[in-house]
Structure formats: C-alpha cells, structure tokens
Amino acid sequence: MTLYYSPGACSLADHIALHEAGAKFDLVKVNLKSHTLEDGRSFLEISPKGYVPALQFDDGEVLTENIAILTMIADRHPALMAPGHLGRYRLLEILAYISTEIHKSFQPLFAPTATEQDKNRAKETISKRLDFISSQLTGPYIFGEEMTVADAYLFVMLLWSDKNGIALPVNLKAFSEHVRARPTVQVALKHEGLI
Numbered sequence: 001m002t003l004y005y006s007p008g009a010c011s012l013a014d015h016i017a018l019h020e021a022g023a024k025f026d027l028v029k030v031n032l033k034s035h036t037l038e039d040g041r042s043f044l045e046i047s048p049k050g051y052v053p054a055l056q057f058d059d060g061e062v063l064t065e066n067i068a069i070l071t072m073i074a075d076r077h078p079a080l081m082a083p084g085h086l087g088r089y090r091l092l093e094i095l096a097y098i099s100t101e102i103h104k105s106f107q108p109l110f111a112p113t114a115t116e117q118d119k120n121r122a123k124e125t126i127s128k129r130l131d132f133i134s135s136q137l138t139g140p141y142i143f144g145e146e147m148t149v150a151d152a153y154l155f156v157m158l159l160w161s162d163k164n165g166i167a168l169p170v171n172l173k174a175f176s177e178h179v180r181a182r183p184t185v186q187v188a189l190k191h192e193g194l195i
C-alpha cells in the first residue's frame, strides 16, 4: 500500500491511522502546487482529483477521500472502530462532521484571495464546531477510552486550529496533547518534518 501525502495536510490523519493499525505501507510525498511526485511523475496519473490523501493498493486500485480511507482502515482494524452496535455509523457521523463541517471550513484560511473578514468568519465557524465536539467529549478520545481513526482526523484539525490562532477548549487542548504523545503520532509527525 502507498499513501500519497503532503506534510501537515489532512493526509496526516490517514498516515497516523495506518501506523495505529500496524499496517505496512509506503509514503510518497506530493507537491500540491505542481501535482508532481518527488521522482517527477505526475500525481494526476495516480489521482485525477489532484489532492491528498490517496491510498494506492498493491493491485493498483486507488482510494481517495479521508472518510473512505479512514473507514476502510477501521473496518480492517476493528480496534480503531467506534464501539457499540451503531459503532460504524457513529464513526461515519463524526468523520462526516469533521470533514464537511470543520475541515472544509478552513478553506478561507488557506486561500490567498480570502479577505480578513472571510478569515475571521471561518475562524468563528470552526470555533463553534469545535465547541460542539468539546461538549461531547467524555474521555481522553472522542468515543471514550480507546482511540479510533476519527481521533487522528480531529487531531489534524486541532493542529491547524492552533496554527491559525483559534483558541481550543481546555478538553480539546488536553485531547491534542494526549494524541500527540502516542508513539505512532510521533513517528508520523517526524516523518512529515513537523517536529
């Protein structure tokens, strides 16, 4: 398996989740501006969408979209799935919330043409959406005592929040530190040159 990633991008969630799963995988860095790989090949030949993450299986099939990749990892490594008889749907529920309500809200903060007003509005939206997660948190991780793939995705959103000066609720700050301390997360952060 090969994960196509860009340092500090949302693909860090998949990178962490693959390590948590103990999966064997290679990493290939993508230049998101030129859509090229380090060996000069075009990333668009791997994924015409042009964005990371993309996970290529040994048979050549390519899976994209954080929700799909993270769910696939949890399906294959049930220790990373949410608990309970609705576990898989609870996982999809929170992954959809992180992807569509939080991740996508960062867009103005990365857009060179966005105005200060756009950026401030985005920060307010993200804050509100993080407050909701904060109000639901009952343990060290989103679903309690055990880490799931969703925690890896939330962790990346909190890294971005911190970088953009969005204050985190106390329990999300603690969550972030807790996740960061995991050996798998340290390995992923080191590999991506983030520590």
Ligand SMILES: N[C@@H](CCC(=O)N[C@@H](CS)C(=O)NCC(=O)O)C(=O)O
Binding pocket: 009, 010, 011, 032, 050, 051, 052, 053, 064, 065, 066, 067, 099
């Ligand atoms: N819908 C995709 C969005 C992925 C995405 O936003 N990737 C960003 C990095 S975090 C990217 O590669 N942006 C570069 C581009 O869109 O050209 C998903 O959820 O996986």
